[in-house]
Amino acid sequence: MALDADSASTGSQYQYEKLTEPDALRLILLRPSRELQNPLECYLISTTLSNCENDLLDHYTALSYVWGDPSHRVSIKVAGQALSITASLDTALRHLRDSSRTRRIWADAICINQNDSEERNQQVRQMASVYATAQHTVIWIGEGNAETDELFKTLKSIASQRLLGKSAGTSHTMEVSQQVRLSATQTILARQWFRRVWVLQELVRSCDPWVQCGTFLVKWQDLKNVIMTYARDIGAEKVQVVEDMARLHSEHHLSRFRHLSGYNSEDPMSVAGRLLTLLISRRALGVQDPRDRLFAHVGLLGSVNLDESLLRLIEVDYGKEESLVFFEVARFLTEAFQDYRILSLLEYGHATNSTHLPSWVPDWSVENPPMFESLSSALKLENETSASYFPPNPRCLNFWVPEFRVMASVGWTVARIQGLSSGEANLSLGNPKSKALFDSLKKKVLNNPKYHCKVKELLPLLTAGITESYEKWQQVLKECDTPDPAKVFTAIESQLGEFEEPYDPRAFLKNSRLFQSTTEVCQAEETLRHGIQATCDYLTEELLPQKQAALFGGAQPISKTGTFKLESQSLLAHLTMLGYGNEVENMFCYRKLATLEDSAPALVPKLTQPGDFVAILMRHAIPLILRPIEVEKASLEESIRYQIVKDGYHYLKRKKIEHFQVVGECFVEGLMYGEAYKRYKADLSRQPRVLALH
Numbered sequence: 001m002a003l004d005a006d007s008a009s010t011g012s013q014y015q016y017e018k019l020t021e022p023d024a025l026r027l028i029l030l031r032p033s034r035e036l037q038n039p040l041e042c043y044l045i046s047t048t049l050s051n052c053e054n055d056l057l058d059h060y061t062a063l064s065y066v067w068g069d070p071s072h073r074v075s076i077k078v079a080g081q082a083l084s085i086t087a088s089l090d091t092a093l094r095h096l097r098d099s100s101r102t103r104r105i106w107a108d109a110i111c112i113n114q115n116d117s118e119e120r121n122q123q124v125r126q127m128a129s130v131y132a133t134a135q136h137t138v139i140w141i142g143e144g145n146a147e148t149d150e151l152f153k154t155l156k157s158i159a160s161q162r163l164l165g166k167s168a169g170t171s172h173t174m175e176v177s178q179q180v181r182l183s184a185t186q187t188i189l190a191r192q193w194f195r196r197v198w199v200l201q202e203l204v205r206s207c208d209p210w211v212q213c214g215t216f217l218v219k220w221q222d223l224k225n226v227i228m229t230y231a232r233d234i235g236a237e238k239v240q241v242v243e244d245m246a247r248l249h250s251e252h253h254l255s256r257f258r259h260l261s262g263y264n265s266e267d268p269m270s271v272a273g274r275l276l277t278l279l280i281s282r283r284a285l286g287v288q289d290p291r292d293r294l295f296a297h298v299g300l301l302g303s304v305n306l307d308e309s310l311l312r313l314i315e316v317d318y319g320k321e322e323s324l325v326f327f328e329v330a331r332f333l334t335e336a337f338q339d340y341r342i343l344s345l346l347e348y349g350h351a352t353n354s355t356h357l358p359s360w361v362p363d364w365s366v367e368n369p370p371m372f373e374s375l376s377s378a379l380k381l382e383n384e385t386s387a388s389y390f391p392p393n394p395r396c397l398n399f400w401v402p403e404f405r406v407m408a409s410v411g412w413t414v415a416r417i418q419g420l421s422s423g424e425a426n427l428s429l430g431n432p433k434s435k436a437l438f439d440s441l442k443k444k445v446l447n448n449p450k451y452h453c454k455v456k457e458l459l460p461l462l463t464a465g466i467t468e469s470y471e472k473w474q475q476v477l478k479e480c481d482t483p484d485p486a487k488v489f490t491a492i493e494s495q496l497g498e499f500e501e502p503y504d505p506r507a508f509l510k511n512s513r514l515f516q517s518t519t520e521v522c523q524a525e526e527t528l529r530h531g532i533q534a535t536c537d538y539l540t541e542e543l544l545p546q547k548q549a550a551l552f553g554g555a556q557p558i559s560k561t562g563t564f565k566l567e568s569q570s571l572l573a574h575l576t577m578l579g580y581g582n583e584v585e586n587m588f589c590y591r592k593l594a595t596l597e598d599s600a601p602a603l604v605p606k607l608t609q610p611g612d613f614v615a616i617l618m619r620h621a622i623p624l625i626l627r628p629i630e631v632e633k634a635s636l637e638e639s640i641r642y643q644i645v646k647d648g649y650h651y652l653k654r655k656k657i658e659h660f661q662v663v664g665e666c667f668v669e670g671l672m673y674g675e676a677y678k679r680y681k682a683d684l685s686r687q688p689r690v691l692a693l694h
Contacts, residue, residue: 014081016113023049025123025130026111027060028093030103036094040076044111049126052133059135060104064202064209065092066140066192067109067288078110085109092140095215106130117318124316128205128299137206139199141191144214151184151226152216159222185230188213188223189238197285197296200278204248204300220249244281248300271304272336275314279329280345284367291318291325293364310335323356327405330361334407338396340620344376347590347605347664358405359661360693371589375603375665378574378587379567379672381621396619399643399690401636408640408657408692411617413626414668414676417602417610419595421476434465438580441543453543455505459496462536463489465576473572473593481524481599482572488529491517506544509536524600527669531570538577569669571601587667596668605664613660614668615691616676623668623676626660629694640692652690659692 019026024046031041052060068088075082076090089109096105112123131137144152193199203209209220224246231239278297287293295316304311313332320328333342345362357363375381397410438461444451466485473482495514508514515533517525568574571593578586587603594604596614604612604625613626637657644652671679 012081014078014083016116017046019046019119019122021048023126023129025049025052025106025126028103028105028107028110030093030097030105032098032100032102034099040090040093040097042076042093042110043079049129049133058104060106061096062131062134062137062202062206063092063096063105063107064131064137064139064193064199064206065089065107066142066196066286068192070288083110091143095140095212096138106134120318121316124295124318125298128201131202131205132207134206135208137202137209138217139193139203139209139211139220141188141193141211141213144216145187147180147184148187148213149216150180151188152213152218154181155218155222155226156216159219181226182230182233185227186234189227189234189242192286194241195286197282197287197292200245200248200282201296201299203245204252206249207253209249252300268306268310268336269338271301271306272333274301275329276333276342279362279364283364289318290322290365291320294325294329323358323405324402326357326361326364327402330358331400331407334396334398338619340396340409340617341376343620343624343662344374344622344665346662347372347374347607358407358694359663360407361405369590371585373585373587373589375587375622375667377585379622379667381673397649399640399647401639401643404633404636404639404694406636406640406692406694408643408690409617410652410688411615411620411691412676412686412688413658413691414614414616414623414671415596415598415600417594417604417608417612417614417625418597418599419477419479420604420608420610421593432468434461434468434576434579437461437464438539438542445543453505454501455496455508456501458505458509458536458539458543459492462532462539465579466532466535466572469572469576469579473575477593477595477601479599480593480595480601481522482601483522483525483528485528485532485572488515488525488532492532506540509540509544523670527569528572531568531573534568534570535573535576538580542580567673569672569675571603571667571669574667594666600669602669603667605666608663608666612663614666614671615660616671617691618677618688621672621674622665623671625663625666626691626693627663629659629661631659631692631694636692640690644690652688655687655690657690657692659694661694 025048026044026046029043029045031043033041066088068086070086072087073084074087074090075084076093077083086109089107093105093107096103108123108127113119203220210217211220211223224242227234227239227242228246231243275297278300279293282297283293287296294314298314298316310332313328313335317325330342334340342362343360346360399408400406401408441453441457441461445453463485466489470482470485492514495518515529515536517529521529575588578588590606591603592606592608594602594608596602602614608625609627611628613628615624615626617624640657641653644650668676670676
């Protein structure tokens with residue numbers, strides 16, 4: 001252990017010395033002062049994480065803080081030399097400074113030479129270990145006010161009494177009003193620290209985290225408990241950030257002792273799953289460097305021993321351009337999962353101003369707007385569910401060209417977009433008549449478990465819902481081939497007249513073939529009939545009891561099968577089901593209705609244009625909207641063909657390579673849930689193509 005530099009003249013700039021050990025780090029020796037306004041004075045020492053781990057006497061405290069405005073800087077003295085830091089860090093260190101003793105502190109902006117890219121890479125890679133080795137971590141959230149001071153004093157008093165084994169309720173500090181506590185908690189949650197990407201790793205890896213606001217210091221756990229107490233008053237969205245932080249902190253430290261699954265895993269899919277969850281939950285939070293949206297989360301993945309080619313895609317390297325970092329994390333997720341689930345994060349995960357990124361790569365700086373729902377979420381096709389519609393082979397075929405940020409995939413172009421609705425497809429989802437009927441019937445069922453909703457009560461509700469949705473549908477999109485459901489319902493009512501009211505309506509509606517046509521019908525009517533059947537299945541799930549079987553002289557209670565999955569090719573059915581419910585998020589918001597060349601209806605991203613292609617990729621159950629582009633780069637096509645031959649797919653080497661930008665996912669009647677793959681795989685004339693996504 002040695003001082004990093006000797007004292008020098010006051011006017012000279014501080015010069016860092018090289019760190020030589022693999023686990024080397026610097027620590028700040030912060031000189032004491034009794035006055036907050038006195039200038040900061042400190043020294044830097046070089047040591048190693050292994051030395052710190054084994055040192056029982058001299059411990060250090062890690063600082064977690066917000067860098068603040070990079071243009072607002074002040075100069076401090078390091079070994080008598082000048083070093084420029086942000087005003088935010090200067091304020092934090094002044095408050096951490098002891099009045100009589102020198103403190104050992106680790107703070108990234110001072111302990112890492114920010115102008116040395118090689119050192120920065122190495123230090124950021126071990127940052128999780130820096131916080132894990134520190135005896136304490138202090139989270140600096142800024143200056144306090146009268147209300148936060150009162151709250152922190154209350155928490156300190158409660159903690160002191162807890163140490164003495166006394167009840168917190170006996171303290172006069174508990175008399176602080178609920179309103180003061182609530183206001184203080186809201187003030188704290190508004191601090192920038194809670195909106196910064198890096199702090200999750202810093203908190204999760206810390207053994208003993210504390211929170212400092214002004215001159216007051218309390219344990220993280222105590223502050224977290226207060227915040228959760230006021231969750232209902234503050235709002236679930238704001239509290240969710242703290243809840244996620246606390247859960248990950250607990251899970252991480254439990255895993256150190258219990259070896260829980262998901263940590264220290266060498267399975268690429270498990271590692272990718274943890275990384276994707278972190279990227280989604282922390283998207284759009286604040287960073288100084290966009291690349292930190294990946295780098296700040298790598299330390300939370302645990303000890304991974306992946307194949308070197310995969311691991312290299314997510315390693316910390318500030319020598320890489322931002323677009324390459326985002327390209328490589330998207331490639332890592334695609335290769336680890338062996339599917340295209342990242343494409344479900346486009347549209348509002350890739351805004352129109354994300355032109356510096358490939359169109360198929362999610363932009364983690366963009367947050368979805370209110371009410372937006374991805375198609376994979378709406379259709380419950382997330383994760384492995386999408387792949388279940390395909391056989392184990394074909395696998396996810398991709399050919400990568402990093403220098404052009406291109407992913408070349410294998411799939412089919414199906415049709416072009418012909419017509420588009422003038423506005424977004426937000427069809428004001430509430431259906432007044434059917435919603436009132438639905439709520440009335442559901443109230444009867446909930447209030448009286450013995451109530452038996454009859455088939456002849458259910459069908460008017462079904463008819464009203466489908467009819468109201470169709471009327472709105474026609475106002476938005478007139479040139480599609482969706483048949484008028486009135487004719488179908490007339491035929492259903494005619495068939496129903498032949499039946500008596502069944503004892504078991506649930507079984508009757510599923511097995512009577514009531515919604516199937518007795519004559520040959522076109523594909524559009526077949527889709528509509530299946531949609532009506534699926535909507536009826538939803539209503540039976542919500543309103544009809546299971547069959548009442550005698551059991552020891554009594555009836556079985558109503559049992560539900562769980563979350564209903566509406567697997568229907570009919571957009572009208574999905575629209576109708578949403579009309580019955582109270583969903584805030586739905587797949588029709590921020591999208592448009594469209595027609596294809598054969599007049600088939602589709603739900604497409606709002607940036608879709610006439611002439612765009614509908615395409616499907618192997619092992620992806622949701623079609624894509626692709627926009628053809630002209631590319632005159634012979635070297636790009638040579639690189640793709642080289643990868644095709646290298647990977648052994650010689651049957652593709654002579655295929656024409658088509659170039660596209662990804663607009664987003666879409667819903668096309670008749671092509672969902674793997675149907676498109678089955679159709680085109682069976683048609684030998686429709687051979688798969690190489691689709692280069694830019």
